[in-house]
Amino acid sequence: MPEVIFPGPEGRLEGRYHPQKEKDAPIALILHPHPQYGGTMNNKVVYNLHYAFHRLGFSVLRFNFRGVGRSQGEYDQGVGELSDAASALDYLQAMNPGARTTWVAGFSFGAWIGMQLLMRRPEITGFVSVAPPANMYDFSFLAPCPASGLIINGEADRIAPKDDVQKLVDKLKTQRGIEITHKVIPGAGHFFEKELDDMIAQVEDYVRARMLADAI
Incomplete structure (x- = not known):
């Protein structure tokens, strides 16, 4: 899977991009947990979400927020990170101008950023929010x-x-007008240490069902 470098608001951003051969394949952007608590695009949950969406036929991008890995800039309390996510989506869309649908998925801090991106980008038609920190951030x-x-x-x-x-x-x-599906993984902690496969299977089942329904 090729490493990519693309422009962000504060300099370059580092990502991993995994395309499909089909020109009209759907696209998905995956967002990682908190940069100041060890969150990177190589977090296990993020990595597995990335490959789950690819298995389902999506062209997928995950990336490091500013100040993480080789991404330039400094942590910005979520404000700059939302701008980073918008730049990443711009890049993903430029690479896939014929994409038939757009999804965003985020884990923890990334879920908070992803939901904000959802509000700003009407082309996003589906989301996966993993362990959203509703106790820490205002939704x-x-x-x-x-x-x-x-x-x-x-x-x-x-x-x-x-x-x-x-x-x-x-x-x-x-x-009204939307449907929120909620799944709770029994016994799982924040990082789904022993339950990661179960969580990812639930995500795949949901996204697959949505894609089938949208195709009808």
Whole structure:
């Protein structure tokens, strides 16, 4: 899978891009957890999300936010990171001008950034939000949430507790015109150490079903 370097708001951004042969393949952008707590594009959850989307026929890009790995810049409290994500999506779209649909998936901090990107980019039609830290960040910007998607978290997550995630899900489910699917992985912590395969299987099942439904 080729390493790519593309322009971001504060200099170059480092990514990994895995295309499909089909010119109209859907595209997916994968966002990593918090840069100041060891989050990178090579995080196991992010890596496995990347390959899950590729197996489902997507051209996929994951990348390092500013200040991580070979990406230039410094951590910017989520503001700059949202700009980084927008630049990454621009790059992915430029590489796939015929893409028939666009998804975003994020883990933890990346889930928060991904949901903000969803609000700003109407071409995003689906999302996967893994362990969104609803206890740490304000998700009230999702008013209304513009697309249907999957929220998935661990039952034993102490970083993003299940009760806080449930409150976010309940709020989003009151909105009309979208469908929020919520899955809780029994026994799983924040990083899905022993339950990663189960979590990824749930993501694949959801995305596959959505793609089939959209094709009808």
